[in-house]
Amino acid sequence: MTVTGGDSSLLRRLNAAAVLRVLHEAESLTLTQLVRSIGVARATVENALTGLVEHSWVEEVAPVTDGARSVGRPAKRYRFRAEAGCVLGFDIGAYKILAVITDLKGEVLGSRQTAVTPDLPSAERIAAARTLGHRTLRGAGLRAADVRAVGIGTTGIVDSSGVVRLSALLPDWTGVDLVAALGEPFGAPVVAGNDTNLAALGERWRGSATEARDVLYIHAGRRISAGILIDGRVHAGRHGAAGEIGVLPASSWPTAPGRLLGWSGEGQGDAEELFAAVRSADPRALAALDRYADDLAQGIAAVVLTFDPELVVIGGGVSQAGRLLLDPLRDRLAGQCLFPVEVVTSALGDRSVALGAARLSLDLVERQLFEVSPRD
Template sequence: MARLTGGDPSLLRRINSAVVLHALRAAGCGTLTEITRVTGLSRPTVEGVVEGLMEAGLVVEKAAEEGAARRQGRPARRFRFRAEAGHLLGLEIGARRIAVLLADLDGRVIGAQTKDVDETACAEERLERSRGAVAELLRRAGVARGCLRAVGVATPGIVEADGTVRLSTALPGWTGLRLGERLNRSFKCPVLVENDANAAAVAEHWKGAAAESDDVVFVLAGLSPGAGSLIGGRLHRGFGGAAGEIGALHLLGREAAPETLLSTTDEPLHPLDEQAVAQVFAQAREGDRRALAAVDRFIRRLVHDVAALVLALDPELVVIGGWATGLDGLLEPLRRELARYCLRPPRVALSRLGEAAVATGALRLALDHVEEQLFAVEGTVTARHRTLR
């Protein structure tokens, strides 16, 4: 088997290109002299790499700013990373809505689209609704489908590494669906599929409540809560992608099912959907005794589910997201119970991204994929963390 060595020309070219591109992207722009200083590469090497990146469309010479004071002699050429050289999609396929975010290669969102979908819709109808939302967003933004570099997708259920939904109780016909394979037919770029709570955890770590924490549990609170966790800043999926499925804890016989917990009668709540549950919470706000008892049971159940995960993972921070974030009095009981059950209670916060968390996390997954292509090289070498001046 052939060995890659430090002198392998193709490996060196990939390393040098990644280092220069990383430096330019981090700084916004830079001259050849500045890039040489930051990367530690020789000037001839930097000149060759920049020329190659310009031919690839990833770097462009930055035009001189109008009105800027001109120095004596010809000003040094400045170059920048072309974030507009490609685009990314973050797609949330949920029970009641489809949400799409369009961004450039810096992850800056340049367009968004949402579509309602009936929670009883079959898989084909939901897929068609998703394709329609994507097509409408690309058309409005004037972006060709061929310009997409990666698509991140987030959806309820246990998602395997190849994008197959192994189990989903929230979406009809979703269990067993080869979602990644089906969506790949609509795009000419990689499609990455992830569980919705996992995606939301990634989003909160990127630009939400968990931006300064690396050991995090994100709870997507709802009728059947799910959770995503980051350990050392990395998403923890588990062996088969089922880590964080706290909504199944009631199967252990610990407590009643959600439809019983939330019932205000002697019969299970039916149908068990967000509209019916919202009515229960509305009745509780009006002081209805049985509704107040149902809400209390629901909150205690959520608290116990979260406590089980905290005991297993010992996170620094727990972030609560999903529609249950609007429940009055959720955080204090949660903090109190975690202090009661856990050796070291974590901090608890509400999501800063709200309903945008899942689609934002899907977008981050697409961005991670592109960044790995552009900046990660076997034998890893990265630019030194200094700023171009």
């Protein structure tokens, strides 16, 4: 973090970053509390606060009172200005684009969605995301200049530079440079990743996995895919392809969704029709869901045996079946895994990817604010 362009003192920048980090983690703190938390001289904290206030990262707030009249001058109290900027999180998929805005402490300020189709050309998909991002900002009373970072979750294998290396679902999407496509319109750095990985991050942040650090997220919908967190961080692998179980010839994941939604033998239905039929004990629907649990468990067990997670989170449209799916799935995993693994459904639904993308962009902003390099 650099407080001013001409400030060449590493020590001063380290102190400013330390003050900012402590304030970011608290509601507000007095000067005395800051000195105690950071462990430096009072004058050092005061100097850091002066620069942070000048640059609008911190502000002095009214002292907390209980209504009683205090004796003497009230202690100065400061807070981190979460409204000093915002981040954008995108879920760019085959059928929808969802945008979420949060402030710099992660409070959601706005969200909007637009429908798209798998055959939409990549340039038009990018244009739709840009338009949706600007609409979402305007709806929250914000401007592109307020955006500190942009996070993107999307279908396909996304490398560490933000390029979609391979997208089987959207062939036209392969080769798209997401950083270049969405950095300029918002004037902010861009971070991107696979949508299922970022769904796992979203669940870890705000959903069903807040108490777990090693997490396997399974998207069970029109497709089946896996996202992996190790020690709370996305594990994408060397090429961004970790968890791509569906490419194995022996895997049943690519064909399982079609077999499930074709349970009636009358063409493709939808998940709600299936669940209603299961609840009414339709034997064909029950058999289809049972086979789907077999298909799903095969790939999940392979990943569970590979990295031994604390928790498996099932998301996507089929997760709406709840215990109708979880009970047979748990039974099968118990028979295939060496140790029991907890299996739950997503708490975020279709917002998990966008929220995970927002969390990824917040991580970037926080690194910029709190980590100081001697070369800065």
